[in-house]
Amino acid sequence: MTDLPMKDIRKISFDAARSVAGSQAGDAEVAIGLDSSDEPVYFNTVQLEPGQPSILTPADKIRISLKIRDL
Numbered sequence: 001m002t003d004l005p006m007k008d009i010r011k012i013s014f015d016a017a018r019s020v021a022g023s024q025a026g027d028a029e030v031a032i033g034l035d036s037s038d039e040p041v042y043f044n045t046v047q048l049e050p051g052q053p054s055i056l057t058p059a060d061k062i063r064i065s066l067k068i069r070d071l
Helices: 006-024 058-070
Strands: 025-034 040-048
Touching: 006 025, 006 040, 006 058, 040 058
Parallel strands: none
Antiparallel strands: 025 040
């Protein structure tokens, strides 16, 4: 787990979501939690703009996760 400020991690998450979802990405929230092996991890929630149906496929969601990991 990196030691960046939460605002920077939130920006990375939003930028990754925007690169895949385009203008549909409305906001990103980040929380720290534990994974299945009790290791600390960041949980990212990407919110879509209100009123827009989701067009994100499971593959899109994986691409966003990989972009966040790689940034």
